[in-house]
Each structure stands twice: as structure tokens, then as C-alpha cells.
Amino acid sequence: MPSQLNTANAGKGHIFNPEILREYDIRGRVGESLNVEDAYAVGRSFGTLVKRRGGSQVCVGYDGRETSPEYAAAVIQGLVDTGLIAENVGRGPSPMLYFAVKDHMADGGIMVTGSHNPAEYNGFKMTLQSTPVFGEMIQELGYIASHGDYESGEGSVRETDVVENYIARLLRDFDGAPDTIKIAWDCGNGATGDIVKQLTAQLPGEHILLYEDIDGTFPNHHPDPTVDENLQDLIKVVTEQNCDFGIAFDGDGDRIGVVDEQGRVLRCDMLLAIYAREILEERKGAPIIGDIKCSQVLFDEIERLGGQPIMWKTGHSLIKDKMAQTRAPLAGELSGHIFFGDKWYGFDDATYCAIRLMNEVYSEEGPLSRLTAHLPQLHNTPEVRIEVDESEKFGLVEKLVETVKADYQEGFAISEIDGIRVSNEHGWWLLRASNTQNVLVTRVEANSLEALEELKNMVSTEVQKIGYGVSFPK
8 A cells, every 4th residue: 555545544434525526537636635545445435336236356547647656556455455356457548447447347447547637636537347437426436435334355456468458459440541641649748658659650651749758747738639729739740741630639548639631620529420421321320429519510410421419418427328328339529538339349539539530531532621521611619618616617507597598588499408508590609517627618609700709799798697707719
């Protein structure tokens, strides 16, 4: 057990800061709302949950943040003290941990990661063999810990290297490409670095790697590909070195960012539209899921291709759960989480998404931009984040919903699937509370620049009523 961990209280109750028990993971600021004792309690309470379900084995992985090895060791000790086999798969991206759970038929998995949050954060993503862990199940972990209601036993630890098998499985679905391909990859000093180095060494063509050395301080740029500022280095390389396209990853490798050959950012709802075409050619009528932030263009394209479009809540665990319910072969979020049930395991893996994108680009004659050239060119904003106090963000959305319903009754449709999405004949806008950061998220889309400005003004007016301002990019 790590030296910083107080073993005297290991069998007693543990109270998590309630702010870190989020909708679909556990995440907090290191040394403030999150510490090594929390990590041990996560292992002990999750191990208890698994054991009571008849399980015996849990895989553990960790990202490149400075506290992640220590936290992983504490998680493993918690699992062992519950009486389980803890299989340590080591450092790598979250999808590698998810793969290990599936490939080894483990009963569950815990990934120590702060995902795309700043360097001072860390946390835990959890999964069962066939079910994501989110919502009430995370609150159940808090209850088990607070009451010290742990299972006990003498478990064991296995050290397992899954890198070779994981890369081999990624390559199994690669359809091939000419030796003339040229791709830029921005790892953002995140957990994908080692995997991308080994993967690209086995791919044809030329591959330019940016920030592939894993460094949890993220010295070059923040590892969040949904923010265009974080893609500027990739855009420069793609355009100056005439690459076919560029790929970017978030801190733990479950979210993808894409830049086409012209240096234009390809939003992930449009990326979903590309993937949907191939899948619906073979699976007519299949449901395909996009989160509430996705463009209307995506849902219209799915329908045009003969699929069943489903709009759903934002959140990787929520989307996975909806996929399982509907047996959808493809789902995704604007934030870059894309889930393949087609040929893959249903979890979000940005490196696998890159393989599938290569298949799409090199099966066509022409560049990446050609794959979306037929889609309507609507005007939209990226995700815009409004920083708020963590404890009040959900209440702020509730207040805004009340005022919007009072202000806009005719000519507008209102969806409350996740936050609020307000639509009229010219476009729509959305505002919701992030489940991973202390922010409200908004996005606007319209069929003309004039309508876009009108809807942006509407958002600004409503946000001001709850005491905040919003700044849309020019």
C-alpha cells in the first residue's frame, strides 16, 4: 500500500467529497477534493460491488498524470483487501483498460484518469464486463464507503502487459492503405503516446507524431480536442506538410479530434455521418445515436441513409447504456466520444476511430473533405463553456429552463432530454451542465448567419438572467 495511505482506517467508513461523485465517473482536484484515501475507498467499494455480483477479477489501468501510479496502487490494494484478483494492466489510454476487461473476461475495470481535465485533476472511470457504471451505481459506491460496508478477503495482484494484444486487435480491422499515405497524430502528451508510436510503426505510409511523450503536466497544450485552440499545432503540420488529415486525442485517449487536408476542423457529429454511411450500407434500419449537442445535419443524414436516428443525453456512460438498450452499431457525442458496436466492443476508443477513418478515406478516391462535401453547410458554433460554481451548475440550468419556457411558447420546440435544446424553423440552441467540469455548455446552429446571430443573442439574454455571460467566438 502506498506510504501516503493511512492503513489504520482501511476497514472503516470513508466519506467522499460529494462533488467528486459525478454522473458517470469520480473526479476531483488532487489534494483538495481527491486524495489517495479516496482511491483506496474506490477500490474497496467497487470491489465490494463486484464481489456481491459474483465477480472475482477487476482490471486496473492508469494514465500519465503524476498522481496516477500512486492512486492506481491504492485502488489495487482496495480490491485485494476485498478479496478480489486485481489485474494491473499498467499505463495507457482508457480504451486499453476497457479492451483488457473485454479480452480477459474480467468482471470489471477501473481506470485512474483525469480524462481531459487540467493537470491538477484526477479521477476514476469504472465499468463492469457488460454494463457501464454511472448514476445510481456511483452513488451506491459512496454509500458503501461511507458506511464501511465492505466485503473482506485476501485477494491477489497480477501484472499483465496487454499492449501487444491491444494493438493487434486495432490492426485487425484496418483494411489497408497505399504506401503514399501521410497522417499527423497529436497525442497531446496524453496516455495514447506509447500506443500511437507502436501502432503507426506497423502502418503503411508516413506518420508525423506530435507530443507523443507521455507527460501528465501537458507542457505543450491542453489535451482536449474539442477546443480549436488545442488543434492549432496539428493544423499547422497538416497544412504545411501536406498531410492527408490529422488526428488528435484527449488526455486518456477515448475522445478524438480530426482535421481534414485543408486544415479545417471536422466536428465529431460530421465524423459520425461518415461512419454511418458504411455501417448503414450493411445494416439498413439500424439505430444510430448522437448526443443532444450534435448537428441536425447528422440526424437528417442518418435518416437519409436508411437508419434510425436517436438523439440522447451527453455522457459516455449514458451513451453506452443507450447503445446496449437499442443494440445500436454506432453512437457518438460532439465532444469526440465515438462508440462502435459494429466489429468493436461498444466502448469509446479514439485510436480505433482513427483506424475506421483511415478505412473510409482510403477506400474513396479523393481527400477526407470529399466524404462530407454533400452535406448541407449550416452555420454553427463550437461548444462554448461558461465557468460556474460546481455546486450550483445544475440549479442554474433548472432556473434557465423555467425562464425559457415563460419567454418562448410559440414557434419554438423545447427538449429537456439533457439540459434544454430550443429549436425553431431556422435552427436551435442548447444549454446543459457538464458532468465532468464546473461549466455550463452551450452550442448554436442555424441555416443562415442572420439566424445564427439571433439565436446567439437569445442564448446571451437567457444566460444573463441567471447571472452569467457567454462569449461566442467571432
